[in-house]
Amino acid sequence: MKGLALVLIVGGWVMAVGGLVATEAMMVRTGAALAGLAVSLAGIGALNNAHVANAFWKGKAR
């Protein structure tokens, strides 16, 4: 789960930079960058969820 989340985080950045290389259309580039940022942030959310899922404060012994 954590590995997948990291792939998402880096993948978002690849999307954003890939948009620059793929086209010169400003709208498409901006769209790719915004989508990439959303994917990266979703990845951070997933990574955090993976940590919280086993958090000690949920009652499991540390």
Place this chain on the structure above:
Amino acid sequence: MSKKRGSFAALAVLALLALATPVPADEEAPAVPLTTADLKGVTTPSADDLAKGDPGGSLTGSAADIVMADPKAGLTLADVVNQVGQNRIAINFVWTLVAGFLVMFMQAGFALVETGLCRAKNANHTMMMNFMVYGFGMFAYWVMGFALQQGGSAGITNLGGLNPLNGEFKLSLFGKDWGLFGTKGFFLSGGAYDVGIMVMFLFQMVFMDTATTIVTGTAAERWKFAAFAISTFFLGAITYPLFGNWAWGGGWLSQLGGNFKLGHGYCDFAGSGVVHSVGGLTALAVAMVIGPRIGKFNRDGSPNAIPGHDITMVLLGCFILAFGWFGFNPGSTLGASGAGNLRIGSIAVNTMLAGCTGSFGALLYMWMRFGKPDASMSGNGLLAGLVAITAPSGFVNTVGAAIIGFSAGVLVCLSVEFLERVMKIDDPVGATSVHGTCGLWGVLCVGLFADGTSNYGGSWNGVDGSVTGLFYGDAGQFLAQLIGVCTLVGVIFTLSYVFNVIIDVFVGQRVSTDVELEGLDLPEMGALGYPEFQLVTPGLGRSIEIGG
């Protein structure tokens, strides 16, 4: 009557002629080049006059003080112009060094804020992290961080050119050069043993140290000191310098303007991204790895407030930080003379305004939401405004600065709540929100609010003209800033996370439960911060009585 009319007509004709006929004005006179012979006539105060003292200051500083290459030949034109050039560089050196000294003093502000927001039982440990982050970070930066960041940044004319820093490792992809890291200046040796490079190192080093000290606040009260030392070394040696190179060292982000026609490329005047976002995102990564403090969250996930032990310390620290920020932002011109550097006045005022509106925004939000003007969040609002204006400070006007600061003040409150209530991240000082969230916001604000009036020598990042944001007509600049944000979130966070997981596996990031409950001062540092106090941990029914 007719005589009068005649005189009037004559005057009118003369006036018309005066308007119509080009007067041989001074500007049309051929410029006479100044020669060394002209300098012979320059009088200087006599020895007798100088011997009487100069209470009015009108005699001190004259042609007699210009250094002559050959005193026997007397003062020459070459002496004068060389002195003018050296004076410009000297002014810039002194400006940048003094600004760097101010930024160094911010370490004291961070130490007070973070220690004050922690419990008394961890005061020594938290203060020591803030103290030693200076040494660990600086060592790493001297060994390799500076070279990776600035090793290819030759051409900074404000500091005399920095010509020996002429090595940048680049990849050639898709027909473009992508600068990745510098290759000159390791240990400040070889050609880097240069007066201008020393000034640059000092200034960049204190910036890097600011980024490293952000993490100590988030991980306070549970971070193993050894893990902190290794993590700080990595941040100062690798993570920070990499992004610093991409943004400030001539790396690929700074070249987005030339390579992809995105405004002036990624612009980060004083480091909302390079310093604060890197520090804030690293803090977030460490917070995930290390987990929250015992007692922060209940089993249902609801958070508990764990108040700091000294709010006076916190607010004093905020004031010290605000003072130091006058080095951070105006100092980032790297000079006061020439190349549009007189904008330092505007930058200083923008900095002051954004801090002011930031604290106002946070205070207002907390007052409306919780019925009280919260002191620590007002302090964080001040810092949030300062963090957010750091990148745009050199490119925006005062109205833009005030809006950026106010929005950051509100944003930091929302971010603190989101991280705590939704993500279950425990950040004792709110550093992730102040520096991470508001740092990213500051980066975007360049792309929105830059008004196109700055002119630092006619170009920025090798692109002619002034940095201009979306609201003033350049959508490309906003996209460049967005790419910077994506890089911070996608690459820098990931690097920080992976490295801190490795530390966790091999060293362990977190102290034991017993140590955490007792407080880290004695077990980790060998001495209590407040040995004559009776320290009581509310709700745990435990107390430690030492000395007295």
